[in-house]
Amino acid sequence: MKKIEYSEIQISFSETTTYDLKQLNQKATSFWDDLSIGPIYHINTEVGQKKRQQWLFKNISFDEHYFSDFIQCLKEIHSIPKDLPITIWKGDCARDHLGLCFIISLLEGQNQIRVIHASKAYKELFHKDYEVFSTGQLSSEEISKIYEKSKENPFLTNLEKTNLKKEWETFLNSTNLLRVRKGDLVLSVEENHLDLFIIECAKKLDAQNSFCDAIRLIGTALDDYEQLIQDRFWEYRLRTLITQGIFKIEGSLESYSTYKVKLAIK
Template identity: 35%
Template sequence: MEIDQLKKAIEELPEGEVKSLLFHILLRVNHIEEKEYSETEFVDDVKRVYKTLLDITKERSESKQADTCQMIHILFGGSPAGSLKVALKEMGVFEKEKVYSFWNIFSVGPIWQLHEEIGIGARFTWMKESLKDKHEELREYLQRFHQTVHQILSIPKDVPITLWTAENAHEQTGLRFVLHLLKDKPNEIKVINTSLAYAEHFNRADIKYTVLHSGEIPPEKLQTIYEHSKQKHSLSNLEREQYEQEWLHLSDNRESLRIWRNGRIQSVCIDYYDQYIINLAKKLQRERESEEFMKSARLIGEALGHLDQYIGDEFLEYRVRKLIENGVFEMEGNLKAMRYYGVKLS
């Protein structure tokens, strides 16, 4: 980017975005004093901030030209977003309808004040310390998080918005977060609950399937759900205010885990699933009739497969590693990744 273009890009940024970029640069300067954060990493991170500025400038330029945009879709997770894009292409409307998505699993990790910079920093610090950062993915997640927030805040006021969610704490938390971001926008907003819509359109008396998260639904069925949703009523001002208040309540809580129970998001202690993991390990050891170590990937896979919540395998591995630290499990191998080590009850 030439110097004049760079100056123009910065001049066009809202004050809040300038402060956000400056905060993240200064935060990384502070991190240089940490043993695990080098000057090389600092340079790489500043380059990512630079790339973010380029992306924002590009998006703003495209936004000015996108007078034909007829709908914005917002989803939670790369898998459902990819499936919806396929569906929109099949419907021939992909060029007129945009898809924005968050990569984060909102059921896991702190969401305290996530609508503020201090909350974003706290969440990603927790993720860095608690979850295995394979291939430095968390830095990319942070960049994409800011990018998606910017996309949402930049939606023109006359473009209708469709939010896709399911019956799980991840997507329901994300729904409330986004509606808080949109609180000052007059846009028409619809919410599609994919769990309920799937049951309505595809379940039969002899075949019933409960959708745990939107990523489980193939593109052709998302297309059917979307087509039937066009007659759906938009959220009323009262409904929007209720969601926004629920977000403020959630974001005032410092717990790092949320579950979906009886149609509500519940914040629970971080060790909520520890006994579940222990009981499953006991069962697997009895079935094997062996005192040998079992692959942690097998234990985590079994735990994930029997769970009625959407929290992801990274969180379950985090709890397995905590149980190793606490002496509940013995371990052999290398903790670099779940496929490299085995565990057994002490």
């Protein structure tokens, strides 16, 4: 069988996007780790990577094979030939921006790198009243049209790469557990940054007077918040608020589909 020669490689932060790109006969890989949550302090070292794994396993219920999977992902990125152009797909979410900064920091060679800002391209192409935060929200047809529109985007300049690497260094030296978007920026914030919003969502669901399903509360927070933060971090904060006595609980904490919560103070 003749080996296919690819003219570039696509990197996305969504496995569904990577699948869609492969269906378009593109060489594609995904960086699946959500660096917007959990510790990333010195994650460029083995100690930092293992501390992140331990925190995620304890608080977010990540797979125990996280570390080996993470190392394998790094090897794939490092193995990209230095003369092969790279296209990185990103949406308007902290996760994708952190992933972009991280990957740029890994690619110290001479790769030409272009970025497809999928959220922006979606607005320009489809004119729908629908906010796209992640490429994972896009259909395969939308991915195809965005690629055709954006495949000739200019490559990042050396200055743009340097600025992204400097930004990554700032994140790398922060001990905060959450990164969020603030306008066009991504900032490190305290882990309790979302707590008041969770309480407001609970009041919206009348949880100061009666128990409501935790899954419904988390779903409301996901839908109403102005940006994309994964459900497991929302539940981590809800469990923390339960521990702090802010919420009462009814049921089992086995998963957020098996318990209800009620505000302890009206």
